[in-house]
Amino acid sequence: MNHRNLHVLLLRWASLEKVKQIHGHAITVGLHNHQHLACKILNIYAKLGRPLEAHNVFNQIRNPDIVSWTCLISLYLHTQRPRKAFSIFSELILTGLKPDGFSIVSALSACGHNKDASGGKIVHGMIFRFELGSDPIMGNALIDMYSRNGEIQLAILVFREMENKDVASWTSLLNGFIMCNDLESARHVFERMPQRNPISWTAMITGYVRGHTPIRALELFQRMKLEGNDPPTAITIVTVLSGSADVGALDLGRSIHGYVTKTNLNMDVTVNNALVDMYSKSGSLDMAIKIFDEILEKDVFSWTSMISGYALHGKGSHALEVFYEMLKSGMAPNEVTFVSVLSACGHAGFVIEGQRLFNRMIQCYNYRPKIEHYGCMVDLLGRAGLLEEAKELIEQMGIRPDVVIWRSLLSACLVHRNLMLAEMAGNKIIELEPDDDGVYVLLWNIYCSANRWEHALKTRKLMRDRGVKKKPGCSWVEVNGVVHEFLAEDTMHQVRTEIYLVLEGITEHSKLDFDLS
Template identity: 65%
Template sequence: MNQVNRVNCHYLLNRCGNLKQLKQVHAQSIIQGLYRLQYLACKILNKYASFNEALDSLKVFNQIQNPDVISWTSLINLNLTIDQPHEALSAFSDLVISGLRPDNFSIVGALSACGRIGDLSHGKMVHGMIYRHELSFEPIVGNALIDMYSRNGEIKVAELIFKEMEVKDIASWTSLLHGFVKCNDLESARWVFDRMPQRNSISWTAMITGYIRGRSPIQALELFQKMKLEGNSPPTLITIVAVLSGCADIGALDLGQSIHAYINKTGLDSNSITLHNALMDMYSKSGRLDGAEEIFREMPGKDIFSWTTMISGLACHGNSVRAIEVFEEMLRSAVSPNEVTFVAILTACSHAGMVTEGRRWFDKMSQVYGFEPRIEHYGCMVDLYGRAGLVEEAKKFIEQMSIEADAVIWRSLLSACLVQGNLRLAEMAGKKVIELEPDDDGVYLLLWNIYCSVKRWDEAVKIRKMMKDLQVKKRPGCSWIEVNGVVHEFIAEDRIHSLHSEIYIVLEVITEQLKMDLYQ
């Protein structure tokens, strides 16, 4: 074949916009004998991978005679793309066994595979090959090493590699930042973030997401506001979804609505189901079910998470009848529920006092849909019985559970027993909570009140002594309030807030006014 045909084939591969066009070009390359050219075969392989056609990609690789390093690297990357890290590592092993010298790109692929599957032993072996084959220690290799060691919990090694890197790019800093976030060391992550010479959307998102996962939504929202003010790195879809999650956690409706307006203004991936799900979750948890339902109705497509988010939001706000209606609508649309969906529907039944309906769906979950009940499902059923006043049935249900009840379940029974005035069962449930969580200050106080109410003074004194001996102290309550788009955090007896003096003055005035109203 002459040079023109090779060039044409390369050009056409770059222009392929769909699978049909790719197959046509592939067929022509076979007819003209061009598939024997490894660089073209690799390009065809990668093109199939870009269309998520893994099987066709593997067929192309298997037709390559004596694959070179580039061919093996293409196979490694293909397996990583289709989330088969074990196969990717196996392909790297075959490359080494074939006697070829790995290059930086194949090394990076192997390190990525080791990181994903948590294989520190093989990761160290790949690290050793960098020195054995005298490969250049480029930033891309250092970044992959940082990521691999971080994913395997060796953050100190990752930090050492970072310090020894002569050339660090923005990805190097972000890799170390990611490492600290994965190890839940947010303080060190923020230290790295604050010292980055420059930041991009990925680094901002990594830090914001770290705060969200670390249950520090206030810091996440403050950082997002700072990101927008600096304006150098526009928020990505992942950033927005993370921030909406933070808004949902603390009910920051004003900020959530401003982000919704930002999405509409910028047109940021407006067809993304994930984004719509995050907006629904934010509106639901902020008490705006009308906003959540509006988004739900207007979504171009719905996945199982869309349905579950809507059902859960309705259930948690007491609109159980509507939650069950949406659940039945989901079943009619041929979408199968998952385990979280059943938590939502059991919650709806619990809040509505629909004991028979709840039992029916609990049984169907395992008998029809094949899901083994998890602790969350058992917890919903205990709550269902408790809210209906069936505390003896709740106790019997706990005793028949296939797994050990946790403190949450016993605490649920305790609360139900107190409402029903069943002090005998309440005492038993309280003692179970103390066995499982001896530092739970609330349950000690509840038991103390129970003993005092029935004049069992010896037991009341014993509970107080247990608290003192175990050094159990009442944890201060924490709450958030949003004023004019700014979220304020308060802790009991807080003196840190900048306006604490004015706040306490207002509280004293309110208290005095309440006393005056009481005596009138």
């Protein structure tokens, strides 16, 4: 059997056992020294998530060329090990081989994901040292690397010096500003783009969703459908559905669902998962259940979305039923699944079941609890009034508690009127986020309710001395498919006069009802 036949078999039978069989045959007949075939075996091991076997294949290659080295670097990038990827690149340089564009781009990607600006600058210098030219792909990789390291000015400089800018170059800079949380500059780049593709539209929409400005994301999506030469992709749809869910825009979500059905995107399991999430968060649990039931091949995210939907609606028993149905189907839960099911136990007050599942996650699935899991457990214990147990769990976590953990404990303390613990949790939040206006207000209310006026005044003074101002409350309402945003004491809405007249009428009716009662 020659190396071409082995190559065909590798493409057909990309399972671990089959690849091991073919790998063994290649070694027997001496084909493991054929670099092209070895690289194919290496890549398939990488796709199967077997980096150790892949690296062993590389070690069997005599005098590996630049392609083989690049395959190995890419392996560690794809398995989320950028530090190791850059270490392999460093070994490549020490061999004396000249890196090519592919290995340079891989190294830049490793430096970006590993937040290694100094290493990235060294690789940048190699582009000039080895005279690798001005390929836009390398320029785009440099922009991405500098952006991920927070060096946006260097990213801009690279962009300006690029002789040949393509749509990917503009999108890389756009993403750079989004990564640096500068949405206005990102939008400026977006509007100046000579041409846009679905990736650039989706990047800007995603920036708005992640930047907690979902209304702008939804507006841009509507514009994309009107102006874009290419239709929205499944990724775009998922992002927009996420934005719709954030503001509870049910009518808009339904219209997106209609678009999905019309364009046959409802065959995509990721889109269906996003629909389940959107309907759940928009108050239409029945529709979420219907879509979930219609998904023929459910993945772990399908099950997790449904569990989360039941949890959100306070239906802890139903969430647990779906969780155990998932286990019966043979689908293994991931870490996000456990966050959802633990949250469901918290909302339903299932303390013992929640503790049992938390231990099962560690002992049976070998997941090390993350801050989100501890947050669910603190919430679970806090809601049940087990405040000392919640405090002990925080102290024994082994990782530093974040603001969410302390807020969860603070909320429970307010409900169960534990002033001492509430004060401790509030002060911890102020230490971590001194600009969080909400915690000052909560502490003020706690002290006032306990008649501790001196502490209340100190809290107000501390807030004033640090220049912390209470942010106005914000809410959204959807009317005829249009999402309206309102801030506390808002006077900017285009129909504000009519709105305030209606509010005054409601207030007068409320007073009348009170007087008659």
